[in-house]
Amino acid sequence: MGKDTRVAITLGDPAGVGPEVIVKALASLPRKELASFTVVGNIEALERAKQATSAAVDFAMRPTDGAVLVEEVPIDAALPEIGKVSATAGEASVRYIRRAVEMAIAGEADCIVTAPINKEAMNLAGHHFDGHTGLLAHLTGSKSSFMLLASERLNTIHVSTHVSLRGAIERATVERVLATIEAGHNHFMRLGMKPRIAVAGLNPHCGENGLFGDEDTRFLAPAVELAKAKGIDVTGPISADTVFARAYNGAFDLVVAQYHDQGHIPIKLVAFDTAVNVSLGLPIDRVSVDHGTAFDIAGTGKANHVNMLSAIAYARLVAGSPRRPTTQ
Structure with missing residues (x-):
């Protein structure tokens, strides 16, 4: 990552482990690298996380030597109680994300790293997204x-994610499968690799010639053939x-x-602590940890920050790669 490249890290749900894994991850990085990051959230939540974790890292709301810059986002309420689902926390998490997106679109951040949010809290706040x-x-x-789960030895991109199994079957159209193949291909090409892509079957044994x-x-086979015609190395x-x-x-x-589940189960089996979630198909770059808010241990300082470090590392890789998507 170039010295002028900036990564914006959203705080996630302030009642969850997001603030804790952020402060622990940043505290483990060399001090000279901290100027590359901006945490989008609330400095009060970060200070609370510092107390819980005893992490040795400083935060400031204006550029300060040796401190991580904080983009303060007002939440118009007291800081939510740790470990509790609440509309206040859901509203706060959405505001953090919205501000980070604004920064990325304006060129103030080259990539967003997101800490975990809670879908129930977000919906309680009136934001009905998956x-x-x-x-x-x-x-x-x-x-x-498109959701890409990336790890050292296994990468999966999903045709659908947070929908019912019946809904997932309905979404497995030629157009959507082809678009998913192309999104994955373009991402790896951007990172300097022409990927060998395999398309997983939908039914057991790919339907066994219609038996299942x-x-x-x-739907899947025609999408594969169309992708091949575009020069993509794809099988399935x-x-x-x-x-x-x-x-x-x-x-x-x-x-x-x-x-x-078809894509998440194998990834979580082989790379539970290190796999990261990457959003493709957006005009901005976003990488996330691949775990939840863990309300049961929030505030204890026990949350493992290894996944946040993996997300930061992948964000640096993406931020340093120019956007030149191609299917050739």
Whole structure:
């Protein structure tokens, strides 16, 4: 990451572990690197997290040597109680994200890193989105976005995420599967790699020639052929009970998962602490931790910050890569 590149880190739900993993992660980085970061949230929440974790890092609301800059976002209420779902915390988390998006669009941040939010709290505050992915698409005016889970040996991109299983089947159209393949291809090309992509089947054994459903033949296979015609190195559909193991062992760089659990389960099995969530298809760059608010341990200082460090590292990689998406 260049010395002038800035990463904005949103605080997440202030009642969860987000503030704690942020302060612990930043405290573990070399002091000279801290000027590259801005935390979007509330300095009071960060100071509370410092007390819980005993993390040795300073925060300031104006540029100060050796301190992390804070973009203060008013929440018009007292700081929410730790470990509790509340509309106040949900509203605060949305305000942090909105401000970070504004910064990214204005060129004040090159990539956003998001700490975890709570969907129930966000909905209690009147923001009816499926999580970060839907909210970010709304805030940036994007038609849709794609969730990539990235780890050292396994990467998955999802055709659908936070919908019912029935809804996921309905979303596995030729157009959406093709768009997902292209989004994954373009992202890896941007990072300097032409990826070998595998498309996971939707039905058991890809439908077994119609015995267990015909969606793989009707929708997934045509999408793969259209992607190949665009010069993308893609194979499939391949039965989901084998494709992730093949990718983990080096046969593929990216697997297109058809729905949330199909892609999340293998990633969480092999890279629970290090996998990161990357939003593709947006006009801005966003990377997130791949864990929740963990209200049960919030405020104890026990939250593991390894995943936040992984998110920061991936954000630096993305921020240093020019936006030149291509399907060739």
